Amino acid sequence: MVKEENKPCRNPGVFTDDNLRLLFLKKVLPKPCFSGLNLIQQVFVLRQAPDELQDQRDIRGFREPQPDLSMTVHVHTLPPLPPYFTALDSVTLILLPLQGIIPYGKPMDQYKGTILVTLQADRVPPDMEAQLKQAGDGRDVLIRTDTSGLEQELDTVEILMGFVPWDLIARMPHLRWVQLWSAGADGLQYYPALKERPFQLTSASGIHAQQLAEHTFGLLLAWNRRFPAVFAAQTQHDWRYVRAEETAVLAGKTMLILGYGVIGKRIAQIALAFGMQVIALRRSVPEALQEREKKEPLRIESIHALGSLLPAADVVVNILPYTEDTRHIIDAAALAAMKRTSLYVNVGRGATTDEPALIEALSSKRIAGALLDVTETEPLPEDSPLWDLDTVILTSHYAGLHPEYSALVMEIALDNLGRYIRGEPLRNLVDKHTGY
Numbered sequence: 001m002v003k004e005e006n007k008p009c010r011n012p013g014v015f016t017d018d019n020l021r022l023l024f025l026k027k028v029l030p031k032p033c034f035s036g037l038n039l040i041q042q043v044f045v046l047r048q049a050p051d052e053l054q055d056q057r058d059i060r061g062f063r064e065p066q067p068d069l070s071m072t073v074h075v076h077t078l079p080p081l082p083p084y085f086t087a088l089d090s091v092t093l094i095l096l097p098l099q100g101i102i103p104y105g106k107p108m109d110q111y112k113g114t115i116l117v118t119l120q121a122d123r124v125p126p127d128m129e130a131q132l133k134q135a136g137d138g139r140d141v142l143i144r145t146d147t148s149g150l151e152q153e154l155d156t157v158e159i160l161m162g163f164v165p166w167d168l169i170a171r172m173p174h175l176r177w178v179q180l181w182s183a184g185a186d187g188l189q190y191y192p193a194l195k196e197r198p199f200q201l202t203s204a205s206g207i208h209a210q211q212l213a214e215h216t217f218g219l220l221l222a223w224n225r226r227f228p229a230v231f232a233a234q235t236q237h238d239w240r241y242v243r244a245e246e247t248a249v250l251a252g253k254t255m256l257i258l259g260y261g262v263i264g265k266r267i268a269q270i271a272l273a274f275g276m277q278v279i280a281l282r283r284s285v286p287e288a289l290q291e292r293e294k295k296e297p298l299r300i301e302s303i304h305a306l307g308s309l310l311p312a313a314d315v316v317v318n319i320l321p322y323t324e325d326t327r328h329i330i331d332a333a334a335l336a337a338m339k340r341t342s343l344y345v346n347v348g349r350g351a352t353t354d355e356p357a358l359i360e361a362l363s364s365k366r367i368a369g370a371l372l373d374v375t376e377t378e379p380l381p382e383d384s385p386l387w388d389l390d391t392v393i394l395t396s397h398y399a400g401l402h403p404e405y406s407a408l409v410m411e412i413a414l415d416n417l418g419r420y421i422r423g424e425p426l427r428n429l430v431d432k433h434t435g436y
């Protein structure tokens with residue numbers, strides 16, 4: 001006997017788009033909404049447009065609230081219904097014409113824990129505590145500028161914000177949501193078990209594009225116009241003579257951008273304005289996007305084309321997140337594929353580059369130079385050869401800084417706090433499995 005509920009479920013928790021149909025076994029989910037979420041052992045997802053749902057990771061949110069129940073998720077196309085569906089004698093079918101999938105909505109038990117903020121003292125806006133208290137629907141707010149002594153607080157943390165102590169997250173039993181103060185969610189790579197923990201993770205992606213792009217071009221212009229040598233000469237009152245062949249221009253050169261997200265797009269726009277040819281690489285380029293992007297004045301390709309495109313680039317700009325897939329994506333082979341005259345710019349994350357291979361490529365003049373805002377270990381160890389190579393320009397991982405950084409990220413955090421409390425989809429949700 002199949003009972004069908006066509007009206008949208010009002011209970012926040014799991015939502016789908018128009019093309020998605022959810023089917024729950026009634027035996028394990030007695031109510032046709034989500035208050036019984038912890039009873040679900042199997043979820044059947046029936047789609048009319050299956051190609052949009054690439055794999056089970058898209059719906060992993062169903063599993064997140066109860067990772068220890070080892071919930072099974074089945075994905076099917078509609079029509080037809082899978083044969084065992086009609087064979088089941090006690091089934092509730094819930095059709096939810098709602099938007100997007102929220103991995104985890106408002107906690108079912110209405111638990112109100114603390115909002116814990118961990119930030120360096122100079123990053124805490126003066127009115128932060130009051131703002132979070134006002135928006136936090138009665139939750140206590142704790143701001144810690146030092147993570148020592150946090151042990152006593154872990155039990156009650158429901159929401160964690162800031163540059164977070166990844167090592168402590170697994171010990172927060174009531175944690176539901178983490179709002180990062182950075183664009184990258186690198187901690188997932190260092191604490192992979194957290195991918196299975198039942199909390200939502202959101203980033204500060206979106207607020208870095210302009211300053212990151214300006215910093216990137218600052219590095220490139222410094223290199224092309226020989227600023228480091230001339231500035232060093234200035235300190236010696238030396239009117240440094242620069243030969244024409246020591247200088248370079250960006251116009252007419254080809255830039256290959258690894259990562260075409262918020263920041264990569266801004267870098268691409270500015271590169272085009274400089275008169276450069278631009279090729280940008282993404283993780284995946286869906287068919288529909290490819291069509292649209294064909295109209296853009298740059299070439300957008302999948303990362304799979306990396307090896308074949310590296311030889312074409314005069315400048316390679318790496319603005320990738322650090323994930324399982326991007327670790328050491330620039331290795332000895334990639335560096336060997338680059339032109340001898342090419343520049344490598346890394347403003348994303350140090351661990352996406354095999355640093356010994358980069359040092360070797362620079363030392364052997366396999367590539368012309370490296371402009372780095374990020375390194376594999378930060379701060380860069382005192383004995384790293386990168387300090388002394390004259391073909392390297394280093395900045396100390398501050399390309400993302402902006403004078404209004406705190407205000408910009410607070411805007412995301414407060415917007416997300418409101419959404420969280422209303423059980424709405426959060427902005428900048430990180431897919432813990434892809435890592436960004």
Ligand SMILES: NC(=O)c1ccc[n+]([C@@H]2O[C@H](COP(=O)([O-])OP(=O)(O)OC[C@H]3O[C@@H](n4cnc5c(N)ncnc54)[C@H](OP(=O)(O)O)[C@@H]3O)[C@@H](O)[C@H]2O)c1
Binds near residue numbers: 185208285
């Ligand atoms: N130096 C700094 O101070 C600083 C500051 C801010 C950010 N960052 C770094 O910059 C990164 C990007 O930030 P964002 O805000 O631009 O992020 P974003 O909007 O999420 O964009 C990420 C981009 O990387 C692509 N990508 C992910 N995995 C990939 C893979 N395996 N191969 C190829 N492309 C891949 C994505 O491809 P799809 O388009 O196909 O999804 C997307 O285009 C951050 O994660 C952070 O590590 C550094």
